[in-house]
Amino acid sequence: MARDDLGKTTLVSDDDTPSPGPGEALLRVDRVGMTANNVTYAVLGEAMRYWQFFPSPIGAEWGLPPLWGFADVVASRAPGVLEGQRFYGYLPPSSHLIVRGGRVDDTGFHDVSPHRADLPSPYNSYRITTGDPAYRHDQEDLLILLRPLFFTSFMLADYLIDNAFFGASSLVVSSASSKTAYGAALSLYGRGPQLIGLTSAGNAGFTRSLGCYDTVLPYSDLESLPPSPVVYLDLSGSPDLRRALRDRLGASLVRDIAVGLTGQTSNIDTADELFFAPVQMSKRRREWGRDELDRRFAAAWRGFAGEVSGWLHVSVGSGPAGLVDAWSDVRAGRVPPSVGRVVKL
Structure with a gap:
């Protein structure tokens, strides 16, 4: 989308799937959500550096707003990041993402690509589904939209x-x-x-x-x-x-x-x-430790998910056109509060 006109979007097609270099992995973006949160990222793209996470391949006047969702590793040269693993995290509105795997452990990894080095650490974290206490397969869409x-x-x-x-x-x-x-x-x-x-x-x-x-x-x-x-x-x-x-x-x-x-x-x-x-998360991580913070968040999430699943309807679109439609509807305020928009890519 155009950074100076968030209603102006374009689709870019590239038949060449990128290949990971040494220390890198290729993620195939599977499902992403579109909420008012993503509008916030775009509106504050300059002030809060959200445009820097996924640089536009077609010029600085265009921006890729970060989305939350799930992606699968389809090729890897990053130690500890294995093909077939599924991760939750910050993703671009595109079919693939190259990441540089670092700080790998049983909870996931951080993207340590140079252009993300000075950006807030929580947004560079990718949680593996098998090491996430908040994860449930049947709640993936809720996690995408609401986590x-x-x-x-x-x-x-x-x-x-x-x-x-x-x-x-x-x-x-x-x-x-x-x-x-x-x-x-x-x-x-x-x-x-x-x-x-x-x-x-x-x-x-x-x-x-x-x-x-x-x-x-x-x-x-x-x-x-x-x-x-x-x-x-x-x-x-x-x-x-x-x-x-x-x-x-x-x-x-x-x-x-x-x-x-x-x-x-x-x-x-x-x-x-x-x-x-x-900022508050970093404070609590220092005071409580990562495991205790994860435990408290997962417990609170389970209570929240149990409440919201009773009234939230998930509407699933597909493909690039689905992304554009979801963005247009969310940005224009056409999505009622009882509906969540997810796109399968």
Whole structure:
């Protein structure tokens, strides 16, 4: 897609499958998801360096937005990365990916390609299905769609708890019907401050049905917000909403945290802070150790997956045209919150 116009896409065909060099492996991309998370990656592509993970083969004005999904090793010259193994991780919207295998162990490997060396380590990690406590074969589509979102949800909830909710008595969450917001709310419900979900009037009924917010308000009803200390979790990316909240809450707004965005306007510079899940993950990894972090995440994921599987419908497309269709629908907001888009390549 064009970096300066996310609605402009192109398909590039190449009949020559790349071959791995020494230390490299060739992954065949199998299934990927398309969510508002991927829109966030594209909107923040420059600011957060998301375009750097998969350089465009047709010029710097074009970008390949990272997707989450599963891929199979079809050829390997990387020690410990074996043909036939299946991995979950960060993938490009393309049929194949060359990776350089490093830090190989029974959980997977890291891509240590030079162009990814300075990028956040969690995004360079590829988890082998046989060494992943959160993996279940019958939940692959849920993992594709929701694991990266729930990772943010899980770490956001932990961050707030870790900081005693910054003294707030209420957490106000925009785009409350989004899956990232839902995952965080599910993790936080009943654990401290009251949870207030903000959403569109059309999604208010669905959001209430989730059962993880104390109060759900349409965006037009900000006057109903309590004048008590509030932390605002911004998942909408709406500058107008941020201004309206600041006008309404004044000094009661004790923290304004940009978490992601479900629209296509980046207003992270006007928030008090940007929450970046890998930072909190790195902190907990140091404090808890990797195995304990994995155990806690897997336990939380199982509870979340059990809840969401009851109402989420997965729509599966296929091939390059399926990628374009899914991107167009997600970007335009045509995918209802009860639907997830997966593409089989």
